[in-house]
Amino acid sequence: MARTASLKAVAAEAGVSISTVSRAFTRPELIGADTRKQILAIADRLGYRPNRSARGLVTGRTALLAVLLPDIANPFFPPLVRAVEDTAYEKGYSVLLMDTDEHPERESKMLRDLAGQADGVIVCSPRSRAGVIREAAERTPVVLVNRAVDGIASITCRTRDGIRQTVDHLHALGHRDIVYVSGPASSWSDRERRDSARRQARKLGMAFEVLGPYPATFSGGMLAADALAASGATAAVAFDDIMAMGILRRLTERGFDVPGQFSVSGCDDILFAAMAYPPLTSIASPIADAGRTAVRLLVDQLDGLITRDQQLSLSGELVVRGSTGPAPRHDERREARRASR
Amino acid sequence: MARTASLKAVAAEAGVSISTVSRAFTRPELIGADTRKQILAIADRLGYRPNRSARGLVTGRTALLAVLLPDIANPFFPPLVRAVEDTAYEKGYSVLLMDTDEHPERESKMLRDLAGQADGVIVCSPRSRAGVIREAAERTPVVLVNRAVDGIASITCRTRDGIRQTVDHLHALGHRDIVYVSGPASSWSDRERRDSARRQARKLGMAFEVLGPYPATFSGGMLAADALAASGATAAVAFDDIMAMGILRRLTERGFDVPGQFSVSGCDDILFAAMAYPPLTSIASPIADAGRTAVRLLVDQLDGLITRDQQLSLSGELVVRGSTGPAPRHDERREARRASR
DNA sequence: CAATTGTGTGCAAACGCTCGCATCGGAGAT
DNA sequence: ATCTCCGATGCGAGCGTTTGCACACAATTG
Numbered sequence: 001m002a003r004t005a006s007l008k009a010v011a012a013e014a015g016v017s018i019s020t021v022s023r024a025f026t027r028p029e030l031i032g033a034d035t036r037k038q039i040l041a042i043a044d045r046l047g048y049r050p051n052r053s054a055r056g057l058v059t060g061r062t063a064l065l066a067v068l069l070p071d072i073a074n075p076f077f078p079p080l081v082r083a084v085e086d087t088a089y090e091k092g093y094s095v096l097l098m099d100t101d102e103h104p105e106r107e108s109k110m111l112r113d114l115a116g117q118a119d120g121v122i123v124c125s126p127r128s129r130a131g132v133i134r135e136a137a138e139r140t141p142v143v144l145v146n147r148a149v150d151g152i153a154s155i156t157c158r159t160r161d162g163i164r165q166t167v168d169h170l171h172a173l174g175h176r177d178i179v180y181v182s183g184p185a186s187s188w189s190d191r192e193r194r195d196s197a198r199r200q201a202r203k204l205g206m207a208f209e210v211l212g213p214y215p216a217t218f219s220g221g222m223l224a225a226d227a228l229a230a231s232g233a234t235a236a237v238a239f240d241d242i243m244a245m246g247i248l249r250r251l252t253e254r255g256f257d258v259p260g261q262f263s264v265s266g267c268d269d270i271l272f273a274a275m276a277y278p279p280l281t282s283i284a285s286p287i288a289d290a291g292r293t294a295v296r297l298l299v300d301q302l303d304g305l306i307t308r309d310q311q312l313s314l315s316g317e318l319v320v321r322g323s324t325g326p327a328p329r330h331d332e333r334r335e336a337r338r339a340s341r
Numbered sequence: 342m343a344r345t346a347s348l349k350a351v352a353a354e355a356g357v358s359i360s361t362v363s364r365a366f367t368r369p370e371l372i373g374a375d376t377r378k379q380i381l382a383i384a385d386r387l388g389y390r391p392n393r394s395a396r397g398l399v400t401g402r403t404a405l406l407a408v409l410l411p412d413i414a415n416p417f418f419p420p421l422v423r424a425v426e427d428t429a430y431e432k433g434y435s436v437l438l439m440d441t442d443e444h445p446e447r448e449s450k451m452l453r454d455l456a457g458q459a460d461g462v463i464v465c466s467p468r469s470r471a472g473v474i475r476e477a478a479e480r481t482p483v484v485l486v487n488r489a490v491d492g493i494a495s496i497t498c499r500t501r502d503g504i505r506q507t508v509d510h511l512h513a514l515g516h517r518d519i520v521y522v523s524g525p526a527s528s529w530s531d532r533e534r535r536d537s538a539r540r541q542a543r544k545l546g547m548a549f550e551v552l553g554p555y556p557a558t559f560s561g562g563m564l565a566a567d568a569l570a571a572s573g574a575t576a577a578v579a580f581d582d583i584m585a586m587g588i589l590r591r592l593t594e595r596g597f598d599v600p601g602q603f604s605v606s607g608c609d610d611i612l613f614a615a616m617a618y619p620p621l622t623s624i625a626s627p628i629a630d631a632g633r634t635a636v637r638l639l640v641d642q643l644d645g646l647i648t649r650d651q652q653l654s655l656s657g658e659l660v661v662r663g664s665t666g667p668a669p670r671h672d673e674r675r676e677a678r679r680a681s682r
Numbered sequence: 683c684a685a686t687t688g689t690g691t692g693c694a695a696a697c698g699c700t701c702g703c704a705t706c707g708g709a710g711a712t
Numbered sequence: 713a714t715c716t717c718c719g720a721t722g723c724g725a726g727c728g729t730t731t732g733c734a735c736a737c738a739a740t741t742g
Contacts (some may be wrong), residue, residue, distance in 0.1 A: 004456055004480065006728055017692045022730060032690060049456050053403065054728035056394030057697045064437075072426070073419045075612065082414045085440040094458070096405075097438040099426040115345055115390045117435070139345065218616055245616050252618070271416065275559055275586050277593070277618030347698055358722045363700060373720060395698035398727045 005046040014042050025050065065298060066096040066118035068110060070125055075242070075270040076287070077124060080145070083291030084122060091299050093119070104128055104186075111136040120298040122291075127186055141301040143294045147188045151309045153297050155290045158315040159189065159267060160196040162283030165318040166237055166265050167200040169281075174327035175206070175235040175263065181224045181247065182212030183239030190239050193267060197237050209233065214243065221246020229254060234262060234327045241266035241273045241282055248276060248323060259325030269319055278322030286314040346387040355383045366391060406639060407437040407459035409451060411466055416583070416611040417628070418465060421486070424632030425463060432640050434460070445469055445527070452477040461639040463632075468527055482642040484635045488529045492650045494638050496631045499654045500530065500608060501537040503624030506659040507578055507606050508541040510622075515668035516547070516576040516604065522565045522588065523553030524580030531580050534608060538578050550574065555584065562587020570595060575603060575668045582607035582614045582623055589617060589664060600666030610660055619663030627655040 011018045016035065023030050024039040056062045065088050069077050085095045096118050100107035104127040111132055114121060120141040126133060130149045136142055137152050144154035170178055180197040183190045194210060201208035211227050214220040221243035228236050228247060238244035244266030248258055256262050258278060266273055269284040297310060352359045357376065364371050365380040397403045406429050410418050426436045437459050441448035445468040452473055455462060461482040467474060471490045477483055478493050485495035511519055521538040524531045535551060542549035552568050555561040562584035569577050569588065579585035585607030589599055597603050599619060607614060610625040638651060 008728075018729085019693080019731080020691060022728095023691090026730075030690075035690080047456075049454070051398070051457055051728050053394045053397030054697090055730075057392070057398050057699085057728080058730045060697080062394065067438075071423065072413075073423045073612070075416065075419075078414045078416075078419050081438065082412070082440060085413070085438060086442070089440075095438045097408075097422065097426060097436045099423060099430075101427070113390070115388075116392055249616065249618070271414070272613045272616070275590065275613070276616070277590070349698075359699080360701080360723075361721060363698095364721090367700075371720075376720080392698050395727090396700075398698080398729085399700045401727080 004051075005043075005048040006051065007048075010039065010043045010046055010048050013046065014039050061119050061302075062117065063093055064096050064118040065093045065295065066098055066114055066121045068098045068100060068107060068114075068121060068123045068126070070100050070102045070107070070127065072097065072099050075272065076240070076268050076285075079271070080124065080287045080291040083288040084295055087292045087295040091295065093295075093299070100127075102127075108132045115139040119302055122294045122298060125187070125189070141298055143297045143301075145290050145294055148311055153301070153310050155293050155297070155312045155314065157189075157285040157287065157290060158313045159193055159283055159285065162267070162316040162318050163193050163196040163237065164200045166281075166283060167197055167204065167206070169318060169320060169324065170235045170237075170263060170265070170327075171204045171206060173235075173263065173325060176327070177207040177233045178235045178237065179209045179211050179228060179231055179233040181214065181221070181228070181236050181238040181243055182210055183214065183216040183220075183243060185213045187216075187239075193237075193239060207233070211236075212239075216240055216243055218242055218246040218249070221248075222250035225250030225254070228262070229256065235324065236262070236264050238264065238266050241268050241270045241276075241280060244280055244282070244323070245272070245276050248278070248280065252277075259323055261328050263324040263327070265324050269316075273319075274321065276323070281321045281324040282319050283316045284319050285316045289314055345392075346384075346389040347392070348389075351380065351384045351387055351389050354387065355380050402460050402643075403458065404434055405437050405459040406434045406636065407439055407455055407462045409439045409441060409448060409455075409462060409464045409467070411441050411443045411448070411468065413438065413440050416613065417581070417609050417626075420612070421465065421628045421632040424629040425636055428633045428636040432636065434636075434640070441468075443468075449473045456480040460643055463635045463639060466528070466530070482639055484638045484642075486631050486635055489652055494642070494651050496634050496638070496653045496655065498530075498626040498628065498631060499656045500534055500624055500626065503608070503657040503659050504534050504537040504578065505541045507622075507624060508538055508545065508547070510659060510661065510665065511576045511578075511604060511606070511668075512545045512547060514576075514604065514666060517668070518548040518574045519576045519578065520550045520552050520569060520572055520574040522555065522562070522569070522577050522579040522584060523551055524555065524557040524561075524584060526554045528557075528580075534578075534580060548574070552577075553580075557581055557584055559583055559587040559590070562589075563591035566591030566595070569603070570597065576665065577603070577605050579605065579607050582609050582611045582617075582621060585621055585623070585664070586613070586617050589619070589621065593618075600664055602669050604665040604668070606665050610657075614660075615662065617664070622662045622665040623660050624657045625660050626657045630655055 007018045007021045011021045021039050024036045067084055088095050098110050108128045122143050125146040126144055133149050142152055144152055148154045148156055180194050182194055198208055211224055214224045225247040244264050247264050251258055251262055258264055265281040267283045269282040273280040273282045348359045348362050352362045362380055365377045408425055429436050439451050449469045463484050466487040467485055474490050483493055485493055489495045489497055521535050523535055539549055552565055555565045566588040585605050588605050592599055592603055606622040608624045610623040614621040614623045
């Protein structure tokens with residue numbers, strides 16, 4: 001693994017000074033057009049690649065953006081990461097992926113350690129205490145996704161609107177007794193969604209109940225389904241799509257007809273929501289947008305274009321699919337409950 | 342964004358030389374226990390974090406491992422990346438994520454540019470020409486996942502065995518006429534799977550046909566489903582799970598009973614295979630294993646522990662679920678075809 | 683024609699760290 | 713008491729860049 005050609009080598013070959021070669025790459029305006037062309041040709045021939053470490057040492061920049069997230073295997077994140085990667089690449093940054101494995105402490109630790117590792121950090125669905133986040137933000141520009149913290153730039157998906165639409169949608173379908181199936185207790189999003197659902201249900205005069213918290217997994221959803229079946233409700237709004245899919249599956253397994261006897265809706269509109277059976281009614285999170293915007297915010301901070309603690313909120317829309325339908329008439333409901341025993 | 346405390350600052354505070362502080366971190370054996378303890382305390386108090394760039398400049402290492410893949414949003418990859426991240430983190434490396442956006446040229450370009458960017462590279466499902474890969478491997482240790490190239494370390498998932506099992510499984514269920522639904526033409530894996538299916542089907546004396554190539558997407562699968570329905574076959578082996586799910590959906594939509602009238606199996610056993618309806622019979626790729634192993638191979642290379650061009654092959658196993666069942670009797674088949682018109 | 687402005691280059695000092703080598707005191711051997 | 717050796721520490725070079733400054737020369741101006 002021989003070291004790659006350095007500025008020095010190119011300079012020697014071209015018969016110019018190191019500075020000139022350096023400028024040929026970083027400040028082309030400062031240099032004679034023909035000199036530059038010749039240098040570039042030689043550099044190319046020698047396979048010269050600027051040494052990032054050396055550059056970073058003097059500029060104090062790494063050209064790296066870190067993305068901190070709980071679990072890349074959670075289908076919610078990949079589209080986000082994709083968008084981040086794309087946008088970062090366009091702006092000349094590479095992406096450092098850091099998976100916290102769902103451990104808040106690990107997240108906090110990484111948040112501390114990454115000072116100097118990256119020029120900026122995007123923290124997705126952060127679980128750390130606000131203090132830890134603020135502290136990190138003092139050293140490195142930080143943009144939060146899916147959580148707001150005072151004084152820190154953040155992008156949240158305004159699922160509140162989506163949830164409201166969902167409840168309206170269920171109400172319009174004749175449902176009068178609904179349940180919110182709660183996800184992780186520590187989740188900011190969960191509280192948002194739960195509260196919003198409750199508020200709208202109350203407003204419309206529907207019976208409303210919260211079940212959970214359950215683990216935000218497929219089996220968590222299956223678990224919830226049994227509790228759901230025992231409740232008097234005719235529709236459920238789940239914390240996220242995976243739970244909703246678990247509910248769907250367990251309900252179907254137990255002989256319930258979805259949406260004939262029971263309606264289910266999810267949240268996030270992950271790739272597989274549309275592929276579920278029946279296709280899942282869900283709330284589309286503009287997650288790719290969030291990723292793109294996060295990078296822009298970060299890069300703006302890095303370029304000194306202030307926007308320090310801009311707090312954005314992108315709205316998601318309800319996507320109606322096959323898992324929600326008209327509320328069963330009363331006799332159907334009785335029959336359903338009998339069948340499920 | 343003040344620069345963080347440097348070695349110099351810590352040294353000054355501790356009344357020792359810079360070298361001593363440096364060694365306190367990197368070569369603890371060389372230093373007095375009490376000196377070290379004191380230095381560590383001061384460093385901690387000052388919030389000292391070693392500057393990666395400076396370290397990298399002198400050591401020639403970045404402590405970065407790059408992961409190059411076609412599309413992180415493809416559900417096949419996240420578990421892989423997760424395993425890579427975990428293992429890399431344990432070994433003191435961070436992960437640079439590079440998404441090629443399914444463009445072979447972009448992949449080649451990144452492969453070229455990343456010289457010096459990272460200490461090693463894991464290329465997943467590479468689409469570049471072997472020459473490009475070899476060239477990159479001359480500058481930076483490379484491990485390939487999901488493709489073998491002579492002289493380069495690689496880890497492939499031996500889906501051949503899994504495919505063989507699948508065909509056996511279908512044969513045992515009474516199927517005598519099966520189809521392989523082909524994915525991207527340029528994919529190494531696709532050829533592997535196709536050939537293996539053909540061989541085993543021939544061996545068992547089954548009628549065999551290849552359909553496609555179709556795009557490896559849900560709608561690609563739906564497309565294939567229509568062709569499938571028109572064929573005389575009773576079972577399909579799809580290139581991957583997403584296509585299989587598309588097939589499942591379209592078939593169900595058109596009134597086919599799966600697995601009653603038609604059996605479908607996929608490949609990779611992605612998270613959602615088990616959540617499909619009916620749950621998808623698939624071939625479990627030991628993809629997390631592959632990720633872990635890739636990192637180990639890479640780090641071994643970096644540590645000079647040879648293993649240059651080790652070629653590993655991990656075997657995946659057939660996971661039988663609800664989407665495959667006994668072949669329909671002949672009269673059922675006739676009826677099915679009538680119904681589908 | 684001198685004075686002024688550019689325009690293109692080179693020089694050399696950082697940036698923060700690692701590591702080979704020199705130094706130095708003290709313990710053990712002779 | 714002298715010599716040796718070893719463990720702990722300091723010195724200083726060098727890693728490949730960027731960048732402020734100085735300089736040379738040409739072009740423009742009065």
